[in-house]
Amino acid sequence: MREKRRRVPALAAILAAAVTTVAGCGPQAAQAGDSGTGERQTLMTGVLNGAGASFPNPLFQEWIESYGFDQPFATINYQSIGSGGGIQGFIEDTLDFGSSEKYLTDEDLATASLNRDCEAIQFPVVFGSVVIAFHDPAMDGLVLDAETIARIYDRDITRYDDPAIAALNPDRELPDREIVPVHRSDGSGTTYVFTHYLDHEVPMWAQKYSEGSDIEWAEGTVGGDGNEGVTARVINTEGGLGYVNQSYAIRHNLATARVVNASGTPIEPTLEATTIASGVAVIPENFQFDLDDIGGEGYPISGTNWIFAYECGYDDDLAELLRSFWTWAMTSEEADELALELGYAPMAPELKRRVLREIERINSR
Template sequence: MRNRLASFPGAAAPVAAVALVLPLVLTGCLVEDGSAVSRGTLSGDIVGAGATFPDPLFQEWMSYYNTTIETGTTIDYRATGSGEGIEQFLAQSVDFGSSERYLQESELLVARQVRGCEAVQFPVVFGAVVIALNDPALDGLILDAEVIAGIYDRTVTRYDDPAIAALNPDLDLPDREIVPVHRSDGSGTTYVFTSYLTHEVQLWADEYAAGTDIDWNDGTVGGEGNDGVIQAVEASPGGLGYVNQSYALNNQLATARVVNEDGVPIEPTLAATTAASEEAEIPDDFQFTIDDIGGDGYPITGANWILAYECGYDDDTAEVLRDFWTWTLTDVEADRFASALGYAPMGRTLKERVLTEIQRVNSS
């Protein structure tokens, strides 16, 4: 019951500033050698699968791109969960994968073996994992990593538990059982959430650790996808669950404030997500986690990675793949979609690095 079971081993610039990052790709698109071609000339269908975390944003991006930017293309994204997205990517049943955790060395090796070339992975957006609550009266409830771990370990079972009361001395806490809800599918949201708890709480590191799929305590409830977690939270008096920030906003759920590294209870706002993402140290291989967040940063923050290959695509597919993800990082409209839905677009320097990485797609 308390042993981990992982499925796999192992900032935002203001909208006005984004326009200065790179020339907007509205009348031309970048091709592999960096030159521009006229808009409306691309054709091809691409399919991706993976994280539910960015799905609301991806659907907006893809619809706008298909109907306004390159009308001869079709991009289909299936929100299957990060674990399934990685599996389908490595099985080569999709053109690109999407995950809230980067591919680890064992998976990169599999990618080389099955494709005969290197995998390419790059972040495209940041977002927060928030603690959603069934009771609107508890909006702004303060929790810390130890209490959150205790709730999911079932050592903290009631809202008026002394550990929660100590964090909320001015709040009249209900004498009500907590019903903790988790993802039942392989999930990058779970990976971000459990990575945070593993980094912060020794009990969690020892008993559960981080993974896309966890052997949860029997006293918890499962829901498939972010939507399934929200449904279970809303259906359960005392419900509490972790979901992507945009899902909590769209469903107008009460959310908890979480104490960060500096001891400050932080509300999961877009600004707090941006503050956290700006503290991340991002290496050349784009394999990173966002830990030890202080200041104004919200501590449970993660990124979404796109997974592709250096070889094996036909020319049309490769060009659409490169152009679409380039467009998401260079068009101010794409950033507006992200901000409106509660995601943090990347800042200028990181965008420039990612744009270079995108050009590796089908370059071998």
């Protein structure tokens, strides 16, 4: 087991400016367990099983490990099976909580609620970018826009030195090399975020492919399971280009594209650019929203991860653990720091307060 992670001073300015932790919203002080912040914590028990999106998996594993340092009698398992699996598992009531980069529709919520005599709950927990990653390190910073990305995945643009790419990169020498587009082969919230962006921006894509967590891809593209599988295919394929969560690109030191946003500005997928994108979102009371028309200095292909739970049906210990873990994720400075280190954007204070009210609904009936 690794030593307990220490706070990272270099991130303090970002934390203070963009994602200040909500104070005073966690569990009440109890008799055992020291959080490392001077507060005493209730010791939780039980085994909590969740599954779904691969998009937040690196972060969720870090959160689970860090939370577990102060909760030795609690076990939290999270399986990276894709957003489609997270939605299906939750709707079929085989999970304690589900996770997805695609929110549950009203129909999904109604279907899930049939499992128990109460409402299903969903709330966002983190924002992140979907980046265009390359096999070749020399491609780092290549400028692409929605139109060229759509045409690459349509196999209309098949080479890196295509005139459309050259027009976006006039001062760059482009290789005479075939592009091999890599996509998710499983039901995926990352695919939903990516195809929603193209559907919103490119009429051709909207007419031919639309948006979804699993679409019919053009011949000549290749698939990989999960963000992990797409990352591996990009790394191991000459000419490979794929869409992955930013944390996977960071972890594997992949070259990434700058993507032209709604203001016409090529934007590098940095944490700051993701935070700006998340800040423009208008988030309704039911938490059903997409991040569209991102301009300024915001990165345009950004998404959200949602957690799904129920208002009833858990035993008391499991419900307490479920509320405690997600409350910790929303209120702990360490949780925010871990998110920042991995390239995710924690949520702003007011949105966190709204999410905490949803978390309190778990097993409230």
